Amino acid sequence: MSTWSANLTTAAQRGTAKHHIDPAPAPWTLSAATSYTFLFSVNPSNLPVIEPHLTTPTDKVDLLPTGLGGVMIIRYDNSPVGAYDELIFVAPFKSRPRKNDIDPGEKRLAEARRLPRIYVSSEASLRNGRVNWGIRKELADFEFMRDEKHCSALFDATRVVVKDRLTGNLIMDVTVRQMKGWGVPVSTKMFWKYMPSLEERAINEEGEAITDEVWLHTTPSAWGWSKAANLVCVHGVDQAENYFPDVGKLGLYSLGAHFKGTFMFPEAVRRLAAGVELKAKI
DSSP states (O other): OOSOBOOOOOHHHHTOTTOOOOOOOSOEEEEEEEEEEEEEEOOTTTHHHHGGGOOSHHHHHHBOSSSEEEEEEEEEEEOTTOOEEEEEEEEEBOOOOBSSOOOTTOOOSSOOEEEEEEEESOHHHHHHHHHHHOOOEEEEEEEEEEOGGGOOSSEEEEEEEEEETTTOOEEEEEEEEEESSOOEEEESGGGGGGSOOEEEEOBOTTSBBOSSOEEEEEOOEEEEEEEEEEEEEEOOOTTGGGTSOOTTTTTOOSOEEEEEEEEEEOOOEEEEBTTOOOOSOO
């Protein structure tokens, strides 16, 4: 195995080593009952908030000093591994040099994105997400509650509490709200080829990188209904900063998006970094 490590939990540490999980290979089509996306710009003021959550040596080297990142909260009511919840921290990184470069006819608007922190409520999502796309998923418990205090004639509000499943420690406790009524139709299909791809190291379900420096490139797509949303307040931090960037210090844009619809994750494209010869089967 490679010396590269993201320090991810193993099945033994999670107490799930004896749990049989059926493989669920890509592509995946997932139905999101509700999701929230809040963007921010990487800049000198929020780098101290971001840097502790760059969990691999390549993350620390490749983080772009400017560019768009984001925080996403998603409730999937259907997927190849069933319903589950998800919390994502997205950041912009320069792409690793590739032995076989990207198709010259395939242009992207931005550099690659990685997910240094991501929590899901499903062991099946965790294992398959790691294997299929190299996504560094960990387990958490989610609670979604209507927040009457911040509801109004125009907005519905929801309090979202996320806790680490192993320790019970707080990861996030926020209230988000979205406009009532119908949203507007949105789709990434028309400009899919120009979307920034996710770029992650190929890992096994235990979170270990395979021997060779293989990177997985994935460009998800989405279509559905969207409307305005915003982060109303952060209720508590406690030990949360150890698990996820403090969203109150990231400088999130005041206007976010609520989305209900479909996400599609295709099979990842496997690429070797420049100068690396393939020795292991991938």
